[in-house]
Amino acid sequence: MSPSEQPEPMFMLSYDSRFKSELSFTLYDVLVTQGMMGKIREQKDVKLVLRELGLVCKNVLREQDIVMTIAHTESFLNDSLIAICRKKPAIIENSQKQVTWEKALSHMTRESLFEDLMAEYIDSQFRGKSVADRAVYFIKKHGLNLKLQGDMLADLELAEQVRHIIMHNGGRIDARFKKRTGVTDLEVGSVYPLDDGFVRNVALSAAELGGEVFMAISEKFFDEIPPNLIPVYKRTCKKVDCQ
């Protein structure tokens, strides 16, 4: 096959004009909402403004990545506890808790009642717990043998706090964020600067934690010893360097 016949990588394919048009309108909206049109109108430096626009948009992409990564991790840890409960239903047995006749009779089958009680149990165990706390919960409450690397939980804890300000404060730092993370060199009101290194490390930490939980539950509750399915990634840099 000659070089000219080589297929192009997917991301090298030129995107069509409709996509470019939609992207143009979206970026224009970002320019307006970020107050950058003023700078362009003053004709200070269009290229500089566009460079700034590129940075703002990249930060938005990284924010999306962080939000989704934390959401998927929480969801998988939830699924993991469900897997434990379904395998060992006795885990949710609790002589202190009682079910009303009304609730018991509202379920047509025992399975349906069990699902309801299990949802309540999982909520009571995970409510208000961070991803890191949930990992520790698995170790303490269910005796899972998890190898939690130092950076793994630290990355996820910081990412969770970043997720909080993205969802509730437009990605801008507030006093609560500074207090919880110990970040001192960034001002309240400024957008938390995300870089590719940090975002990548968070994804790796999430994948590693998920892998540890999956392997430990497989072995302890399902008597399955799968081949090492934990993805082997190499960190791009240490957490501190990525800030």
Add this chain to the structure above:
Amino acid sequence: MDWEEYKTQYFNFLEAIRRSTVISLVGSIILEDFTQNLPPSFTYIISHDMEIIKDQKEEQAGKVSS
């Protein structure tokens, strides 16, 4: 839930994490390319916006002078 089902959930989780990262990376590449080679549609929007502002300013200037 049997183990196969749980294993599927694990692979779905890994795939979701990878997908999220790929979207972010590909988006960055497209943005880089886009802001360095602005298409006519974008420059049209910008210039259209500038024209409107120019008209508004001229209109305001006209009102003040009259």
